[in-house]
Amino acid sequence: AEAALIVAKQTSRNMVAYNPAIKMATEENISLLGQLKHALKMGQLALHYQPKVEIDTGKIYGAEALIRWEHPSRGMIPPVKFIPRAEQSTLIDVITEFVLEEAIRQLSVWQKSGIDVSISVNISTRNLLQPGFTDLVVRLLNQYDLSGELLELEITEGSLMVDVEHTIDELKRLTRLNIVISIDDFGTGYSSLQYLHQLPISVLKIDQSFVRRLPEDQGAVYIMEAAVVLAHNLGLKAIAEGVENKQIYQFLATLGCDMAQGYLIAKPLPPEKFVEWYGQYAG
Numbered sequence: 147a148e149a150a151l152i153v154a155k156q157t158s159r160n161m162v163a164y165n166p167a168i169k170m171a172t173e174e175n176i177s178l179l180g181q182l183k184h185a186l187k188m189g190q191l192a193l194h195y196q197p198k199v200e201i202d203t204g205k206i207y208g209a210e211a212l213i214r215w216e217h218p219s220r221g222m223i224p225p226v227k228f229i230p231r232a233e234q235s236t237l238i239d240v241i242t243e244f245v246l247e248e249a250i251r252q253l254s255v256w257q258k259s260g261i262d263v264s265i266s267v268n269i270s271t272r273n274l275l276q277p278g279f280t281d282l283v284v285r286l287l288n289q290y291d292l293s294g295e296l297l298e299l300e301i302t303e304g305s306l307m308v309d310v311e312h313t314i315d316e317l318k319r320l321t322r323l324n325i326v327i328s329i330d331d332f333g334t335g336y337s338s339l340q341y342l343h344q345l346p347i348s349v350l351k352i353d354q355s356f357v358r359r360l361p362e363d364q365g366a367v368y369i370m371e372a373a374v375v376l377a378h379n380l381g382l383k384a385i386a387e388g389v390e391n392k393q394i395y396q397f398l399a400t401l402g403c404d405m406a407q408g409y410l411i412a413k414p415l416p417p418e419k420f421v422e423w424y425g426q427y428a429g
């Protein structure tokens with residue numbers, strides 16, 4: 147009976163190994179990455195820009211570049227559908243290079259036409275650990291004749307935990323070029339509280355999962371309050387993402403949060419729409 151049981155277990159294990167659904171999922175993944183590579187070549191990847199404003203003055207602080215896949219038949223594909231999968235392969239290196247170059251090119255175009263905003267770019271864990279990442283940024287800034295202070299890199303907490311020493315070194319090299327480093331999605335994922343004071347960062351971006359629940363949810367209020375105080379005590383600016391209404395904006399003002407970003411101010415916009423928005427907002 148025992149032998150029969152072992153055979154049964156092995157059979158079920160084999161059935162898992164050859165499960166056609168899993169095989170299909172893998173094939174689908176490979177084909178998605180293939181299509182993504184093709185999309186990059188065909189110019190189907192584009193950046194949209196979402197403004198960030200200073201809460202007390204209302205002044206425009208900058209814009210975040212957010213990637214979009216403009217698929218010819220499937221329409222606009224949001225980054226959650228392809229970035230996580232690209233991050234599991236070397237394709238994310240190519241995508242980040244595209245995003246950086248496109249954002250820096252846009253910066254240079256906007257600077258020349260009097261649109262004085264800094265641009266932030268989302269960086270994946272892998273990118274920072276990749277040798278030559280800082281050199282790539284330097285090369286692109288030089289190519290477009292821009293100084294680093296107009297560029298901000300948004301890094302998630304989790305990515306800082308992988309190789310702390312190396313990451314701190316790379317970040318220090320970047321900040322020597324006056325590039326601004328911010329912690330994205332603060333309060334989610336792994337906590338890097340232990341390293342926060344060692345990192346050459348200047349902005350804490352508090353995750354929208356807390357922001358959206360203000361001001362009714364007392365837990366979210368405590369976390370938001372604490373995050374703003376923590377940021378200020380560390381000499382950092384605090385920014386809230388996902389600000390969807392006036393009530394939240396006002397509440398953030400009373401907490402002393404420095405900046406806000408969200409649909410209340412504007413959705414992520416394609417470059418020409420961003421320029422339109424900028425003209426109306428600033429003018």
Ligand code: C2E
Nearest residue numbers: 212213224225226229245268269270388389390408409414
């Ligand atoms: P994230 O960096 O946390 O970006 C914020 C997300 O919230 C964006 O979604 C933005 O469109 C959305 N958002 C902004 N304001 C509001 C609001 O008021 N309400 C709501 N409900 N949502 C708001 P998006 O553009 O779909 O991007 C999702 C995530 O994909 C980003 O999260 C980021 O982690 C990743 N991502 C986007 N672009 C890039 C990129 O170029 N490179 C990498 N590595 N990741 C990217």
Ligand code: CA
Nearest residue numbers: 210268300330
């Ligand atoms: Ca971000």
Ligand code: CA
Nearest residue numbers: 331353354387
């Ligand atoms: Ca977020």
Ligand code: CA
Nearest residue numbers: 268302330331
């Ligand atoms: Ca995120």
